[in-house]
Amino acid sequence: MIAGHDQRLVRVTNGGERFAVTFEDGRPLHLTEIDWRPGLPLFKAKLDGKPFTASVKPAAEGFQIRHRAALAHVLVLTPRSAELHQKLPPKQAADTSKLILSPMPGLVVSLDVEPGQSVQAGQAVAVVEAMKMQNIIRAEREGVVKTVGPKAGDSVAADEVLVEFA
Amino acid sequence: MFSKILIANRGEIAVRIIKTCRRMGIATVVVYSEADADSMAVEMADESVFIGGAPAAESYLVADKIVAACRATGAQAVHPGFGFLSENAGFAKRLADEGIVFIGPNPRAIEAMGDKIESKKFAAKAGVSTVPGHVGEIDDVPHALKIAGEVGYPVMIKASAGGGGKGIRVAWNEKDVEEGFPAVRAEAKASFGDDRIFIEKFIESPRHIEIQVLGDKHGHVVHLFERECSIQRRNQKVIEEAPSPLLDEATRAAMGAQAVALAQAVDYDSAGTVEFVAGQDKSFYFLEMNTRLQVEHPVTELITGVDLVEQMIRVAYGEKLGFQQSDLSINGWAIESRIYAEDPYRGFLPSIGRLVRYSPPHEGDAGAAKIRNDAGVREGDEISMFYDPMISKLSTWGPDRTSAIAAMGRALEDFHIEGLGQNIPFLAAVMDQERFVSGKLSTNYIKDEFPDGFHGVEPTPFQRDLMAAAACAMHRRLTARSAPQLVRDE
Known part of the structure; x- marks a missing residue:
């Protein structure tokens, strides 16, 4: 994810082999030897003569693009949609302070609390087994258990809710 | 020469050994556990023998089963690869008693070097420098x-x-x-x-540098220069290279001579590695000797042109080494990245599962550089919880270090894996770091450079441009509309 917002007006011209993107300030970028079809996970091309390969995946209104260690969600919009997009309230990160999430995918060996029970910070609430290792999941804060997600024997995904506090 | 060899291992190293055997015209047998019944190694070998359950203790570690597999197939020799039974002197002795050749050093050498205190005594006697x-x-x-x-x-x-x-x-x-x-x-x-x-x-900012040695049964020992394996995470090597950016000719020669002296002291008669810890001032001290082929041996092969597996087979058969120290030289630079099934964004937690997509870069020439990928998996295969979660070893060679690093960066871009977490973005981050490029390595490198773990990196101006351009090009292909477009990165 690129921190902060970077919005750029570009004009796109498509001339046979070459694909040009011109920024608002007039700076042109030339893509040549593009090797990509819809559905392919790798986008290969040369940018101003320099070869690169990016991992690409369609995402809401655009693409998720990774080049080496840099990952970004890039939206491609008409000027009008971009203007409207600006007016959208920023997405709030989900409030996870009342949740205990599984830190890893694995098998629930035991779930040691039940709804209505009060739990102290640091208390073990569950044991999740992954890679043959049992991991004790502890509460990070105190609270009263509202619901428990999985039961012993269930498989859980990473970030799946184990316990919700009231 | 042997006509049939049994490989007591699995995964990429079994595949690696089969390739050399094929080139030498030697038939191969692999043993396999329940988890590896459909493996690439089983598919490639001339014969395969089932030896038990998925846990190594029920299969790859059971000497009786390996011996029985040799009997059943008529294999004359066993290559143990690394791990499992490769440094087990008892296994080497047992094979000798059964009249089967162990493709590795003699059992006394394994025993002498396998004991921490004993090996230091041998080292001191052979004039190898040990930590004061x-x-x-x-x-x-x-x-x-x-x-x-x-x-x-x-x-x-x-x-x-x-x-x-x-x-x-x-x-x-x-x-x-x-x-x-x-x-x-x-x-x-x-x-x-x-x-x-x-x-x-106390050695500040230590570096891990090791010397590859090779001996035969006629008293000849040579070294094939060094590998630097300083990029480690929790004592697990992640990126290796040869030669080392630290060493000069004099230090290289001194380390090589000490490694050869130690090997000679134990009548070493196979491929082995003498590990040293080195200070930034090029002081170096003996750590231990590994009496087997190393995981990172491809970088040595890339800079010397010597096939270490072939040499191990030849000397095990009793041949004399076909070259002397003066015939060996360093050509260019090689880097190896270990591609692991682990999630770098989650504290490198192991991430086992199916390789839904597995598409490595093309091996062979890439401009002036070369790409090699040692793997034992194919698309659709499972990285199981029973064994090491390594997916492959990606190596690049270049005429110099800069070009080898550039080739590795590009090869990592072209490596596509889906279905499980993998450390390719992390490896790419290291290739792009100024400190790595300048060769200022230390075994503390990952701790120093990623104190809070790995969270990706901010795109460079070039990366922002390529992402914008690629997004526009893909959008155009998907919609084929023409109107001024706004690109926004979030």
Whole structure:
């Protein structure tokens, strides 16, 4: 994810082999030897003569693009949609302070609390087994258990809710 | 030459050994566990023998089953690869008793080098430099000060029974010793019930440099220069290279000569590795000797042009080495990245599962560079919880270090894996780091550069441009509309 917002007006011209993107300030970028079809996970091309390969995946209104260690969600919009997009309230990160999430995918060996029970910070609430290792999941804060997600024997995904506090 | 060899291993190293055997016209047998019944190694080998359950203790570690597989197939020799039974002197002896050739060193060499104390004794006798220090009990603070002064600061005060970071203190001066010695002694007594203390030289920002050696049964030993394996995470090597950016010709020659002397001291007669810890000032001290093929052997093969597996087979058969030290030289630079099934964004947690997509870069020439990928998996295969979670070893060669690094960066871009977490973005981040490019390595590198773990990197201006351009191009292909477009990165 690129921190902060970077919005750029570009004009796109498509001339046979070459694909040009011109920024608002007039700076042109030339893509040549593009090797990509819809559905392919790798986008290969040369940018101003320099070869690169990016991992690409369609995402809401655009693409998720990774080049080496840099990952970004890039939206491609008409000027009008971009203007409207600006007016959208920023997405709030989900409030996870009342949740205990599984830190890893694995098998629930035991779930040691039940709804209505009060739990102290640091208390073990569950044991999740992954890679043959049992991991004790502890509460990070105190609270009263509202619901428990999985039961012993269930498989859980990473970030799946184990316990919700009231 | 042998007509049939059994490979007592799995995964990429089994595939690697099969490739050399094929080239030499030797038939191959692989053994396999329940988890590896459909593996690439089984598919490639001429014959395969099922030897038991998925846990290694029920299959790859059971000497009886390996011997029985040799009997059943008529294999004349066993290549153990690395791990499993490769450094088990008892297994090597057992094969000899059964009249089967072990493709590795003689059992006495394995035994001598397998014991930490014994190997240090051999090293000292062979004139190999060991970490300066005082072995034996230290009575009190004045005694400790005297020893620290002799060893030279900084020193490490260590509990004999210490481990896990407990009972270790670094002292930079006399005051640190006066405070540290009683503290470590008290901690050692409390934690281990053993207050014996020793003092040795502390090596700041150490580097891991190892020498590849190769011996035959006729008393010849050569070295194939060094590998640097300083990029480690929790003592697990991640990126290796050959040669080392630290060494100059004189240090390289000195390390090589000591490694050869140690190998000769134990009548070493196969491929092996003498590991050293090196200071940034090019001082170096013996750590241990690994009496087997190393995981990172491809970088040595890439710079010397020697096939180490072929040489192991030849010397095991009794051939004399076909070259001398003076015939060997370093050509260019090679880097190896270990592609692991782990999630770098989640503290490198193992991430086992199915390789839904597995598409490595093309092997062979890439401009002036070369790409090699040692793998034992295909698309659709499972990385299971039973064995090492390594997916492949990606190596690049270039005429110099800069071009080898550039080739690795590009090869990592072209490596596509889906279905499980993998460390390719992390490896790419290291290739792009100024410190890595400048060769200022240390075994603390990952701890120093990623103190809070790995969270990806901010795109560079070039990366922002390529992402914008690629997004526009893909959008255009998907929609084929023409109107001014706004690109926004979030």
